[in-house]
Amino acid sequence: MQINNRIPARLAVAAAAAALSFAAAAADISGAGATFPYPIYAKWADAYKKLTGVGLNYQSIGSGGGIKQIKAKTVTFGASDMPLKPDDLKASGLLQFPMIIGGVVPVVNVQGIQGGQLHLDGATVASIYMGDITQWNDPKIKSLNPKLTLPNTAIAPVYRSDGSGTNFLFSDFLSKASPKFLSSIGANTSVQWPTGIGAKGNEGVANMTTQTDGAIGYVEYAYAKQNKMAYTLLTNKAGAAVAPSAESFQAAAANADWVHADSYYLILTDQAGAKSWPITGASFILLYKQPTDSAPVNEALKFFSWAYQDGASMAAELDYVPLPAALIAQVKKTWVSEITSGGHPVWSGK
Amino acid sequence: MENSGSETDTVAIIDPRHAAKQLIYERIFRAATLSAAILVLLILGGVALSLLRGAWPAVSHFGFSFVTREIWNPVTDQFGALAAIYGTVVTSLIAMLLAVPAGFGIALFLTELCPPLLKRPIGVAVELLAAVPSIIFGIWGLFVLAPVLQRHVQPWLIGHLGHLTLLGSLFKGPPFGIGVLTAGVVLAIMVLPFIAAIMRDVFDTVPPMLKESGYGLGATTWEVMWNVVVPHSRVGMVGGIMLGLGRALGETMAVTFVIGNAHRISSSLLAPGTTISSAIANEFTEAVGDLYTSSLIALGLLLFLITFTVIAAAQAMLRRLERRGFAV
Amino acid sequence: MTRRTLRKAKNGIFLALSLVATALGLACLAAILWTLLSHGLAGMSGHLFTQMTPPPGSQGGLLNAIYGSAVMTLLGILIGSPIGVLAGTYLAEYGRDSRLSTVIRFINDVLLSAPSIIIGLFVYEIVVVHMGHFSAIAGALALSILAIPVTLRTTEDMLNLVPIGMKDSSAALGAYPWRTTLSVLYPAARSGIVTGLLLAVARISGETAPLLFTALNNQFWSTQLNAPMANLPVVIFQFALSPYKNWQDLAWAGALIITVTILVLSISARVILALLQAERGSGR
Numbered sequence: 025m026q027i028n029n030r031i032p033a034r035l036a037v038a039a040a041a042a043a044l045s046f047a048a049a050a051a052d053i054s055g056a057g058a059t060f061p062y063p064i065y066a067k068w069a070d071a072y073k074k075l076t077g078v079g080l081n082y083q084s085i086g087s088g089g090g091i092k093q094i095k096a097k098t099v100t101f102g103a104s105d106m107p108l109k110p111d112d113l114k115a116s117g118l119l120q121f122p123m124i125i126g127g128v129v130p131v132v133n134v135q136g137i138q139g140g141q142l143h144l145d146g147a148t149v150a151s152i153y154m155g156d157i158t159q160w161n162d163p164k165i166k167s168l169n170p171k172l173t174l175p176n177t178a179i180a181p182v183y184r185s186d187g188s189g190t191n192f193l194f195s196d197f198l199s200k201a202s203p204k205f206l207s208s209i210g211a212n213t214s215v216q217w218p219t220g221i222g223a224k225g226n227e228g229v230a231n232m233t234t235q236t237d238g239a240i241g242y243v244e245y246a247y248a249k250q251n252k253m254a255y256t257l258l259t260n261k262a263g264a265a266v267a268p269s270a271e272s273f274q275a276a277a278a279n280a281d282w283v284h285a286d287s288y289y290l291i292l293t294d295q296a297g298a299k300s301w302p303i304t305g306a307s308f309i310l311l312y313k314q315p316t317d318s319a320p321v322n323e324a325l326k327f328f329s330w331a332y333q334d335g336a337s338m339a340a341e342l343d344y345v346p347l348p349a350a351l352i353a354q355v356k357k358t359w360v361s362e363i364t365s366g367g368h369p370v371w372s373g374k
Numbered sequence: 375m376e377n378s379g380s381e382t383d384t385v386a387i388i389d390p391r392h393a394a395k396q397l398i399y400e401r402i403f404r405a406a407t408l409s410a411a412i413l414v415l416l417i418l419g420g421v422a423l424s425l426l427r428g429a430w431p432a433v434s435h436f437g438f439s440f441v442t443r444e445i446w447n448p449v450t451d452q453f454g455a456l457a458a459i460y461g462t463v464v465t466s467l468i469a470m471l472l473a474v475p476a477g478f479g480i481a482l483f484l485t486e487l488c489p490p491l492l493k494r495p496i497g498v499a500v501e502l503l504a505a506v507p508s509i510i511f512g513i514w515g516l517f518v519l520a521p522v523l524q525r526h527v528q529p530w531l532i533g534h535l536g537h538l539t540l541l542g543s544l545f546k547g548p549p550f551g552i553g554v555l556t557a558g559v560v561l562a563i564m565v566l567p568f569i570a571a572i573m574r575d576v577f578d579t580v581p582p583m584l585k586e587s588g589y590g591l592g593a594t595t596w597e598v599m600w601n602v603v604v605p606h607s608r609v610g611m612v613g614g615i616m617l618g619l620g621r622a623l624g625e626t627m628a629v630t631f632v633i634g635n636a637h638r639i640s641s642s643l644l645a646p647g648t649t650i651s652s653a654i655a656n657e658f659t660e661a662v663g664d665l666y667t668s669s670l671i672a673l674g675l676l677l678f679l680i681t682f683t684v685i686a687a688a689q690a691m692l693r694r695l696e697r698r699g700f701a702v
Numbered sequence: 703m704t705r706r707t708l709r710k711a712k713n714g715i716f717l718a719l720s721l722v723a724t725a726l727g728l729a730c731l732a733a734i735l736w737t738l739l740s741h742g743l744a745g746m747s748g749h750l751f752t753q754m755t756p757p758p759g760s761q762g763g764l765l766n767a768i769y770g771s772a773v774m775t776l777l778g779i780l781i782g783s784p785i786g787v788l789a790g791t792y793l794a795e796y797g798r799d800s801r802l803s804t805v806i807r808f809i810n811d812v813l814l815s816a817p818s819i820i821i822g823l824f825v826y827e828i829v830v831v832h833m834g835h836f837s838a839i840a841g842a843l844a845l846s847i848l849a850i851p852v853t854l855r856t857t858e859d860m861l862n863l864v865p866i867g868m869k870d871s872s873a874a875l876g877a878y879p880w881r882t883t884l885s886v887l888y889p890a891a892r893s894g895i896v897t898g899l900l901l902a903v904a905r906i907s908g909e910t911a912p913l914l915f916t917a918l919n920n921q922f923w924s925t926q927l928n929a930p931m932a933n934l935p936v937v938i939f940q941f942a943l944s945p946y947k948n949w950q951d952l953a954w955a956g957a958l959i960i961t962v963t964i965l966v967l968s969i970s971a972r973v974i975l976a977l978l979q980a981e982r983g984s985g986r
Contacts (some may be wrong), residue, residue, distance in 0.1 A: 222635030479723025507908025624817025
């Protein structure tokens with residue numbers, strides 16, 4: 025006797041088999057990591073796919089995630105705003121190089137305050153995040169903003185709940201500005217914030233800050249710009265109040281000595297210069313020096329090379345700072361000499 | 375009917391080759407079903423084992439102090455589960471405090487008050503609430519409930535209750551909108567349909583004779599409910615409540631959106647916190663370092679132990695009820 | 703105040719409270735569905751079913767996510783429901799009241815209510831780490847583990863509902879249990895088992911946590927099973943928590959799609975069960 029509910033099952037299996045494949049498709053590059061550069065990586069990926077048909081599947085799960093995934097070899101490249109130390113790189117066989125430069129910007133959601141109006145300095149922000157300053161009309165904030173009327177609202181600090189390079193840059197800046205912050209909290213991709221709300225990714229912090237009255241958060245500038253958030257001015261090392269912009273990020277990066285940086289390990293926070301933005305940072309790419317599967321790595325390098333060249337204008341639109349030409353040349357030389365397979369460079373370009 | 379020894383009459387049925395094939399098929403089928411059934415056991419065992427294995431580095435490193443410390447510092451590699459356990463327990467408790475009376479009320483309404491025509495649709499509507507995926511509750515909680523709580527409910531709570539001596543400490547702090555209380559409320563809404571459905575089913579199994587006897591003696595509806603139905607359904611009710619508790623303890627997505635992700639214990643319900651499942655959901659893919667990852671898996675192991683205990687106890691109670699002859 | 707009035711007042715209060723509770727419950731459902739509808743419909747557009755998930759700020763759709771969810775749910779059911787059905791058959795036909803069966807039923811009920819994130823962790827440990835990367839197949843496996851308890855429970859219950867006379871007649875004709883099950887019991891319990899499948903699909907298609915560390919996500923179209931695959935719940939998770947309006951709109955639209963699908967499945971399952979019970983009630 026035929027069991028006629030086997031037929032639908034058979035059809036379903038056949039349909040499924042037809043719709044699926046186990047074979048490798050046209051080389052899609054996979055990457056994961058920092059949310060800091062995600063807006064520009066997403067734009068680049070879109071344009072590159074239209075141009076070449078090669079897709080970049082980038083999961084913005086935070087620098088911590090990027091480091092973890094590349095170490096676990098589940099992605100072609102990792103992305104992190106916190107550069108790995110040279111010993112760590114050597115131990116894991118990884119190579120890192122800077123891809124793009126941007127700035128981390130404090131953003132606030134306070135009634136009556138627009139973008140670029142509020143002025144803070146490192147010590148004040150550190151006190152806010154340590155829970156020492158709890159109201160917006162605190163005298164310390166008032167003294168920096170004599171002309172602003174600040175409401176009597178509670179401050180809701182928003183921080184990154186995931187492992188984040190943006191978090192590293194921000195906490196590094198605060199550590200340099202406040203010795204108390206350095207000793208009690210420190211600088212890392214994930215720190216123990218004593219107060220406030222945690223949100224995932226630059227996206228989450230931007231979202232949470234916009235949703236919560238009286239909130240202060242820290243995001244990469246593209247997020248603040250794209251979502252028209254109220255960013256603040258900061259006092260830099262030279263003592264000047266500076267606004268975030270491509271110029272101030274570039275000013276901070278101008279004095280960076282990349283040539284002598286071992287494995288490109290360079291932190292750009294709190295740089296000298298009257299126009300420098302104090303929370304500037306480079307976002308890095310992590311690749312294996314001797315990849316087991318060199319085809320996707322070659323595709324990735326071709327993408328990065330294209331991005332350096334043709335992606336610069338797109339980056340500038342989002343107020344990221346493209347790398348200077350000399351640095352790009354230096355990075356490409358590193359690709360040729362360090363990323364090899366069987367003695368030959370993996371990258372097919374020059 | 376004479377069943378003589380004449381073999382020619384019955385040869386078609388007892389052809390030995392046919393019979394042997396049938397027996398082989400039987401053995402195969404039986405083995406297949408048995409293996410599938412054993413697989414269920416193996417899955418649970420596998421889950422427990424893999425959790426134990428993954429959690430071992432953290433457990434051996436921190437020992438029992440893992441469960442008693444609040445610190446959660448990925449920089450210094452110091453981890454303690456206390457904040458997550460606290461958050462899990464408190465949010466579930468709030469959910470139960472809100473959902474149990476409400477579920478009881480709904481079950482009471484459906485079994486005693488509801489006009490028969492409306493019974494089915496309302497019952498279905500309540501059960502449909504259970505079908506809504508938890509992520510929907512999460513985004514609804516973040517975008518709709520949290521702003522309402524931040525602007526209206528929480529300032530009221532802080533203003534009117536915050537200054538009381540004991541109770542006040544529960545309602546201190548700036549109104550963030552999200553936090554432990556919000557997560558508890560969202561969980562309550564999630565768990566409500568389960569509790570209501572189980573209680574309704576249990577109430578439905580009370581023999582009408584018992585209720586009629588009560589009415590016959592002149593008892594009001596509520597008196598019959600409280601003095602006849604509830605004592606009769608005690609075991610089922612407790613089982614249903616514990617099942618709901620098990621659900622609330624393990625819920626991830628509804629809570630992750632509105633809990634605030636802060637590994638801190640605060641006496642105030644309005645403060646952000648964390649639960650075991652939201653900590654894992656938020657941090658697992660980015661945890662760098664063996665001890666960090668292992669601590670998260672250890673959290674998962676704790677959750678597994680807690681929910682296993684609660685759900686097992688609940689199922690034991692419900693089965694006792696079933697075996698007594700009442701379907702649940 | 704006589705005792706009678708007191709009792710009546712108490713009665714009135716509690717009954718009124720129960721009415722309030724029901725109204726609250728229904729109001730919550732209405733509020734959630736209303737939010738879903740208003741935000742979700744606003745996010746709907748023709749592109750939803752024709753374009754892929756876009757980068758922030760650009761127009762796009764949810765095609766890859768819908769496809770991914772459909773594929774992984776289908777695979778999850780294909781893998782999980784045979785196991786569930788077979789195991790349920792064992793419990794109903796062979797094991798019955800044996801010690802082993804009691805334990806299995808118990809364990810199954812525990813798995814039924816277990817936190818799905820634990821299952822995700824489990825599959826991560828045994829599949830993703832060994833394969834070396836996230837994949838749709840890992841996601842499907844996690845979903846299949848969630849589908850097993852539902853199908854097992856419904857299958858066992860439905861098989862037990864088949865009138866014992868049918869089983870006995872078949873046995874009297876000389877059929878082995880396997881033959882009885884395949885030729886008599888499954889057809890008789892067919893609608894019930896299908897209901898179990900529908901409930902399982904409804905259960906797993908909304909799950910996010912198990913997919914977070916197994917299938918991950920993919921912003922492009924992908925049909926590869928051993929690569930990360932987009933799926934609706936994780937896309938909703940990512941997009942809803944972002945500050946980009948176009949992403950949030952897509953998140954709501956995706957949420958609406960999932961909820962409508964699950965509600966339709968749940969209602970269908972209910973309707974089938976009701977029809978089944980009506981059939982039985984009329985004495986077939």
